[in-house]
Amino acid sequence: MAAIRFDKVQKYFGRGDKRMHALSNINLEIEDREFLAIVGPSGCGKTTCLRLVAGFDAASEGSVSVAGKPVMKPGPDRAVVFQQFALFPWKTVRGNIDLGLRNKAIGFEEREKRIADVLKLMNLETYADAFPHQLSGGMQQRVAIARAYVLDPEVLLMDEPFGALDAQTRVVMQEELVRLARVQPRTVLFITHAVEEAVYLADRIAVMTRRPGRIKELVDVKSVRDAEKWNRFERIEDVMDLDSFVHLRTGIWRSLREEKNG
Amino acid sequence: MDRRLSHSETIGLGALGLMSLIGLWAAISGFGLVPDQFLPTPIAVIGRFIDLFREPFAGFTLQQHLSSSLMRYLYGLLLAAVIGIPLGLAMGWFRTLDDVVTPIFEGLRFIAPIAWVPFAALWFGTGIGGPIMIIFAGAFPPCLINAYRGARFVEPRLIEAARMLGTGHRRMLMEILLPASLPSVMAGVRVAAGLGWQSLVGAELIVASAGVGFMMVQAQASVQTPTVMAGMIAIGITGLLIDVALRQGEGLLRHRLGAD
Ligand SMILES: Nc1ncnc2c1ncn2[C@@H]1O[C@H](COP(=O)(O)OP(=O)(O)OP(=O)(O)O)[C@@H](O)[C@H]1O
Ligand SMILES: [Mg+2]
Numbered sequence: 449m450a451a452i453r454f455d456k457v458q459k460y461f462g463r464g465d466k467r468m469h470a471l472s473n474i475n476l477e478i479e480d481r482e483f484l485a486i487v488g489p490s491g492c493g494k495t496t497c498l499r500l501v502a503g504f505d506a507a508s509e510g511s512v513s514v515a516g517k518p519v520m521k522p523g524p525d526r527a528v529v530f531q532q533f534a535l536f537p538w539k540t541v542r543g544n545i546d547l548g549l550r551n552k553a554i555g556f557e558e559r560e561k562r563i564a565d566v567l568k569l570m571n572l573e574t575y576a577d578a579f580p581h582q583l584s585g586g587m588q589q590r591v592a593i594a595r596a597y598v599l600d601p602e603v604l605l606m607d608e609p610f611g612a613l614d615a616q617t618r619v620v621m622q623e624e625l626v627r628l629a630r631v632q633p634r635t636v637l638f639i640t641h642a643v644e645e646a647v648y649l650a651d652r653i654a655v656m657t658r659r660p661g662r663i664k665e666l667v668d669v670k671s672v673r674d675a676e677k678w679n680r681f682e683r684i685e686d687v688m689d690l691d692s693f694v695h696l697r698t699g700i701w702r703s704l705r706e707e708k709n710g
Numbered sequence: 711m712d713r714r715l716s717h718s719e720t721i722g723l724g725a726l727g728l729m730s731l732i733g734l735w736a737a738i739s740g741f742g743l744v745p746d747q748f749l750p751t752p753i754a755v756i757g758r759f760i761d762l763f764r765e766p767f768a769g770f771t772l773q774q775h776l777s778s779s780l781m782r783y784l785y786g787l788l789l790a791a792v793i794g795i796p797l798g799l800a801m802g803w804f805r806t807l808d809d810v811v812t813p814i815f816e817g818l819r820f821i822a823p824i825a826w827v828p829f830a831a832l833w834f835g836t837g838i839g840g841p842i843m844i845i846f847a848g849a850f851p852p853c854l855i856n857a858y859r860g861a862r863f864v865e866p867r868l869i870e871a872a873r874m875l876g877t878g879h880r881r882m883l884m885e886i887l888l889p890a891s892l893p894s895v896m897a898g899v900r901v902a903a904g905l906g907w908q909s910l911v912g913a914e915l916i917v918a919s920a921g922v923g924f925m926m927v928q929a930q931a932s933v934q935t936p937t938v939m940a941g942m943i944a945i946g947i948t949g950l951l952i953d954v955a956l957r958q959g960e961g962l963l964r965h966r967l968g969a970d
Contacts (some may be wrong), residue, residue, distance in 0.1 A: 504870055524876040534871040538889040548875035
């Protein structure tokens with residue numbers, strides 16, 4: 449059973465004359481523990497796809513299901529990491545991470561343990577009692593990822609999570625996410641503008657067309673990554689130099705460029 | 711404004727304005743341009759103001775009148791905040807509640823607090839109940855409106871984040887909407903405190919058997935103009951102190967929330 453499934457999904461915004469066709473016949477299955485990235489031109493409906501899975505919006509036609517159950521409303525089985533972090537400024541790092549656990553009515557000791565674990569996992573131990581505004585952007589996004597990870601969600605939804613970070617921090621976070629995917633694999637739906645980021649992180653990449661967004665192409669990265677043993681490199685720049693990486697990246701670039709121009 | 715004034719310049723100019731007003735007042739009353747009952751001299755008023763702390767008037771000293779006023783005021787303001795803030799937040803969250811309450815509220819809120827006096831006296835008496843209701847009528851709308859607006863304009867991202875974390879209604883109100891709208895709520899409470907204080911004095915002119923407003927009515931009946939003016943000064947200073955205290959509180963709170 450697929451972890452996430454889009455079945456003949458159509459999405460319209462507005463009504464009457466102002467009705468706008470945002471997504472056209474999206475069919476997509478994301479496997480359990482698969483990392484799928486969506487790339488596509490601006491305004492093609494990437495965020496809309498993610499919001500349907502999160503339960504923030506509903507499909508106009510067709511259905512979206514997670515672990516076999518149709519999505520009805522937002523819930524902690526589908527944790528979201530937002531581009532602008534969306535941390536609660538009046539809560540400490542610990543308080544932010546704790547909210548979802550408390551909502552699940554998990555006991556105090558179990559919560560403490562899970563918070564400690566996730567803080568360690570994200571290298572945030574020393575910041576447990578800091579407030580978000582006291583942290584750098586990269587740190588804040590770590591907290592947001594920790595807040596999502598700690599819930600042990602069915603799927604992780606990330607909408608350009610590193611889009612608001614500077615280039616250096618971005619690279620650190622990308623490497624971090626790869627490390628995380630190795631120690632604690634999760635089903636991830638990841639949205640990005642950056643093709644390199646998608647190729648570096650994803651098992652599979654869905655390329656979308658211009659509006660109304662359709663899935664134009666599905667690119668298998670995992671088989672190449674495994675065959676070419678990208679995992680032997682720790683650093684992103686070493687992976688990016690590989691011919692197999694460049695080849696995939698260029699192919700997706702071309703595909704996207706057709707969309708932008710044509 | 712043409713240019714920024716420094717802090718001390720602002721204070722200096724303010725003091726200058728106040729001094730000129732008092733100077734004008736002293737000149738008009740001191741040179742006998744108007745009879746004493748119309749406008750006593752500043753010296754007479756200040757003297758009276760000080761005396762009132764020792765000599766009871768209309769049964770009580772000024773500080774006793776003040777504390778009786780403040781007591782009512784605090785009850786009324788507290789009641790307005792305790793009902794208005796949660797109701798406003800809930801209206802910002804539950805659509806149906808908003809649809810039910812808004813027409814009632816909009817229908818009633820333009821009735822000046824003082825216009826409730828007859829009903830307040832009739833329903834709650836002239837003891838503690840009536841005046842409290844009038845203060846409530848003044849203080850309630852800003853509490854409710856600011857909490858409502860605060861809740862409605864919380865960053866959608868934060869609400870979505872809370873929803874995806876599985877946050878229920880109660881926690882959403884207490885832990886997300888309330889803290890997120892705290893600056894707006896605090897501003898509302900400050901406005902409410904001002905309006906409530908104004909309404910209180912109005913209320914005491916009519917209902918009450920102690921209080922600064924009551925003292926002023928009694929003084930006016932016996933043409934003791936300096937006492938009336940001393941009461942006005944007491945009201946002004948107290949109102950100012952309340953406002954300053956709340957501003958300080960608001961500043962501290964903003965600081966704690968990391969808003970600036
Ligand atoms: N709530 C909404 N109401 C009306 N139109 C919307 C709404 N949300 C999105 N849209 C429109 O739907 C289209 C797809 O939006 P979406 O945000 O999914 O694009 P995107 O691919 O994420 O773009 P970007 O790369 O810029 O983030 C856009 O044209 C957008 O203006
Ligand atoms: Mg987007």
